[in-house]
Amino acid sequence: VSPSDLFIPLVITGILCFGLIKGVNLLETFTEGAMDGLKTVVRITPTMIFIMLAIGMFKASGGLDLLTVLFEPVVSLAGIPSQLVPLMLMRPISGSGALAVFKDIIATYGPDTHVGRVASVMQGSTETTFYTMAMYYSVTQVKKTRHTLAAAAAGDLTGFIFSALAVSLLMR
Amino acid sequence: MSYVIGIMIVLSVVFSLLLGRAPEVSGAALTSGVEAVKMCFELMGTVALWNGIMRVAEKSGLVVIIQKLLSPVTGLLFRGLDRRSPAALSAISLNITANLLGLGAAATPMGLEAMKELDRINGGSDRASGYMIALVALNTASFQILPTTVAAIRKLAGSESPLDILPAVWVTSSLSVTAAVGTALLLSRVSKGGESGESE
Numbered sequence: 427v428s429p430s431d432l433f434i435p436l437v438i439t440g441i442l443c444f445g446l447i448k449g450v451n452l453l454e455t456f457t458e459g460a461m462d463g464l465k466t467v468v469r470i471t472p473t474m475i476f477i478m479l480a481i482g483m484f485k486a487s488g489g490l491d492l493l494t495v496l497f498e499p500v501v502s503l504a505g506i507p508s509q510l511v512p513l514m515l516m517r518p519i520s521g522s523g524a525l526a527v528f529k530d531i532i533a534t535y536g537p538d539t540h541v542g543r544v545a546s547v548m549q550g551s552t553e554t555t556f557y558t559m560a561m562y563y564s565v566t567q568v569k570k571t572r573h574t575l576a577a578a579a580a581g582d583l584t585g586f587i588f589s590a591l592a593v594s595l596l597m598r
Numbered sequence: 599m600s601y602v603i604g605i606m607i608v609l610s611v612v613f614s615l616l617l618g619r620a621p622e623v624s625g626a627a628l629t630s631g632v633e634a635v636k637m638c639f640e641l642m643g644t645v646a647l648w649n650g651i652m653r654v655a656e657k658s659g660l661v662v663i664i665q666k667l668l669s670p671v672t673g674l675l676f677r678g679l680d681r682r683s684p685a686a687l688s689a690i691s692l693n694i695t696a697n698l699l700g701l702g703a704a705a706t707p708m709g710l711e712a713m714k715e716l717d718r719i720n721g722g723s724d725r726a727s728g729y730m731i732a733l734v735a736l737n738t739a740s741f742q743i744l745p746t747t748v749a750a751i752r753k754l755a756g757s758e759s760p761l762d763i764l765p766a767v768w769v770t771s772s773l774s775v776t777a778a779v780g781t782a783l784l785l786s787r788v789s790k791g792g793e794s795g796e797s798e
Contacts, residue, residue, distance in 0.1 A: 437699070441651055445658040452654060459653025463646035466710050467638055475634040480606040482630035486622040487610035529751055537757035546752055546763045550745030551771035555738040560599060562734045565710050566717035569724040571599055573785035574731045581739030581778025588773050592766035 466565060473564035477557065481519050490515050506590040507541045509534075513548060514586050518555040518578075525549075543597060547589035555582055641706075648704040649711070652692055665691040675732050675779060686715035690733060697740040709737050728786035735782035739774045742767065 445452055484490070493515055498508040506514075513531060516524040528549045535541040555578045563571060614623040655661050665672070668691045673680070679687050689712035696705035712733055720727045726734075745767055752760035 433699075434701070437701070438651055441655045441658075441660060444660050445654040448658040450654055450657045455654050455657050456650035458650075460646040460650035462653075462711075463649030463707050464642055466649070466707065466714075467642045467645050470710070471635065471638040474638055475631045476603065478634035478637070479627060479630040480603045480610075482626035482633065483610035483614075483623050484606045486619060486626035487613040488617040488619045488622075489609055489613035492613060492617070525747070528748075532751055532755045537752040537755040537760070542752075542755075542757075543763055543766070546745075546748050547766045547770055550742060550748040550763065550767040551774060553738050553740055556602070558738045559734055561706070562709060562713050562737065563599065563726070563730075565713050566720070566726075566730065567722050567724060568717065568720075568726045568730065569600075571726045571734075572731060573782065573789065574726060574734050575599075575602070576785060577731060577735040577778050577782035578738040580781040581735065581774045584777035585739065585770055585774035588770045589766065592769045593763075596766045596769065597762065 470561055470564040473560055477560045481523075481557075485516075485520065485523055504587050504590070505594070506586060507544055509541050510545055510548065513545055517548070517552050518582055519557065521554040521557065524554070540593065543593045544590050547593055548586060551589060552582055552585040555579075644703040645707040645710075648696075648701075649707045652704070652708060655692070656688065661688045661692060664695055668694055675736070675783070676729055679729060683715055683719045686712050686719065686729070689715060693733070693737070697737070698743065700742055700744050700746065702740075705737065705740065709733065728783075731782045731786060732779060735778040736775065739771070739778035741771045741775050 442452060445455070490512060494511045497511050497515070501511050501514070502508045509531065513524060513527045516527045528545055531545045532542055535545075537543075537546065559571070559574060559578055563574075610623055614620045652661075655664075665688055669680075671694065672687060672691060676687065676690060679690075689708050693705050693708035693712055696702070696708055713730060716727060716730050716733065720730070744764075748763070748767075749760045752763075
């Protein structure tokens with residue numbers, strides 16, 4: 427048994443035991459919270475359908491392949507292996523899509539090569555930005571997200587550039 | 599947001615005609631709704647579970663302890679929120695904790711909870727508040743201590759040491775969080791001018 431397998435059960439039992447000691451009615455409190463959680467998901471579902479429509483169509487259109495060709499020169503200039511462009515394009519919009527691209531890169535180039543390592547760091551240190559943003563705002567009445575996209579893009583770009591730099595500097 | 603989605607859809611149609619992939623795009627358009635609902639269905643399980651667990655943490659006072667521990671960070675990123683909405687701050691503290699522990703499934707419900715509360719103190723405005731932008735920025739570039747999925751895939755692919763990427767992941771993800779949140783705070787400061795939901 428690895429320690430990471432024990433982690434989630436420990437967190438859950440820890441919280442529940444602390445509640446028990448403090449005299450919290452566990453069943454009532456848990457179901458109350460769970461019900462609110464269900465309502466939240468129902469509320470975000472319509473937005474998710476719309477977002478996934480756009481992402482699904484875009485992925486199927488082959489647009490990513492065209493953008494890959496466009497971005498390759500820019501990416502090489504930043505010191506990032508150009509084989510990683512598909513991952514960088516997919517990472518912000520689709521978690522499952524990025525995972526598939528990542529697996530493909532690892533299978534093609536191997537996990538312990540420079541390309542494989544940079545891909546691993548990239549995949550491990552960035553998030554599905556666009557999707558997260560859409561989900562978070564879907565529970566609010568906000569229509570103008572102002573500089574949210576700029577902030578998120580700054581984070582992603584930094585993540586992409588520094589994954590290549592960090593691998594070069596920290597891994598021999 | 600609506601613009602980005604609109605542009606994506608228009609581009610997909612253009613690309614699909616150029617590249618002769620209209621059938622694929624048409625198929626994707628038809629199945630995407632089903633996919634989205636499937637995903638939300640799965641999300642229901644994890645969000646309900648963690649929302650329930652976290653409600654226990656709240657009622658028992660555990661959250662207050664966590665909140666105190668994180669107050670140096672939250673005080674800096676969400677200045678004045680402790681007075682405006684303690685409920686939002688406690689949800690944010692749990693969201694950050696879950697992210698740090700690598701419990702993405704637990705981070706999402708807490709983040710959504712915090713957004714609802716921030717929306718309430720934003721007075722139904724259609725403009726995002728500085729708090730919201732900071733919270734979303736934090737979550738679009740969340741810090742990961744142990745990227746378990748990546749490590750598992752590396753191991754399966756025969757990596758000699760699947761976890762040797764950790765130091766690089768830590769450096770990179772802390773820098774990307776700093777960049778995202780830094781940009782959010784900086785632009786919030788620049789675009790001030792009596793907006794709603796802002797501190798001070």
